[in-house]
Amino acid sequence: MNTKKSILLIVIVLLIDQISKIYIKTNFQLGEEIYVFDWFRIHFIENNGAAWGTELGGRTGKLVLTLFRLCAIVGIGYWLRKSIKEKAHDLLIISVSLIFCGALGNIIDSVFYGVLFTDSYGQLATLDTANAYGDLFHGKVVDMLYFPIWQGNLPEWIPGVGGNYFTFFNAIFNVADSAITIGVMILLFFSKTVFPKK
Template sequence: MSLKKAYLLIISILLIDQISKIYIKTHFFINEEVKVFEWFRIHFIENEGMAWGAEIPGEYGKLVLTLFRIIAVGGIAWWLCDAVKKNSSNFLIVAIALIFTGALGNIIDSVFYGVIFNDSYHQVATAFSNDPYGTWFHGEVVDMFYFPIWEGNLPSWLPGVGGKHFTFFNAIFNVADVAISTGVGILIVFNKRAFAHADKEEVSAE
């Protein structure tokens, strides 16, 4: 795959990610939910940008997270260019492009959303508000896809968790998260194909 095609893939997914986030941000308030199906809902939440809503404690935790992710995205961008330059497998190039796009999509939220939008608590946010909810590098990541495939009380005979309420699948995510997960999934499931070119180079060098 050429770098041009990789760029087209990145731009396309990034546009879908940002359009969906901006739409949710400007049409929903925090925790508002629309039930599409019983097992699929649009549920608007915001988080610091770490997996499963985890946070880095401290006054500068959010800033550290955002700066770390910017550095990581720079490294992924270099990896993508290097993979294309070495004519690596399309599986590898697509996987890297997806991971890069997902990371960049969430970084945009973290860097810009805090100064573009006002808060979404009990109200629908407006863009370019005179009362933004945050500052540069301190924006919240917008999530909206929720798939509570099964919800109920676990059997009482299960050790430790018996009788407790449980939801599968309870993560709420966005298009950027899907891109990252898909990219990582490709690297895991199609590992041999993704790194086939590199393996051949190692064999020829020996």
């Protein structure tokens, strides 16, 4: 896979990610949900950028996380460039391209959304830099894809959690998260192919 194809993949996935996020942010109020199927919903939430919406020490933690991600994407970009230059297996280049554009998609939210959009609490957000909800590097990541495939009480015989209400799959994520996950899964499932022994 050459550089042009890698860039094309990155641009396409990044556009899908950002268009979907901007659409959701400007057409849904925070917490609003629509059913596509019983097992698939569009559910608008925002998080500070850590996995599963984890908070990391307020504004300072958020800034540290964003700066770490910026450094990480430089490293991923270097890995991608090196892989293309060394004519690595196409699956490796595809997976690293997906990880790169997924990380970049969430970085865009974290860095810029706070200074571009108004708040989404109880209202539709608008593109309004004069009344934006945050600061540069303190934006929130938009998530919307929700797949509660099964919900119900767990059987009583399961130790520790028996009888508790449980949802499988409870995470809410976005296209960028999906790209990262797919990229990592390719690396794991095809590790012998993408990392051949020399």
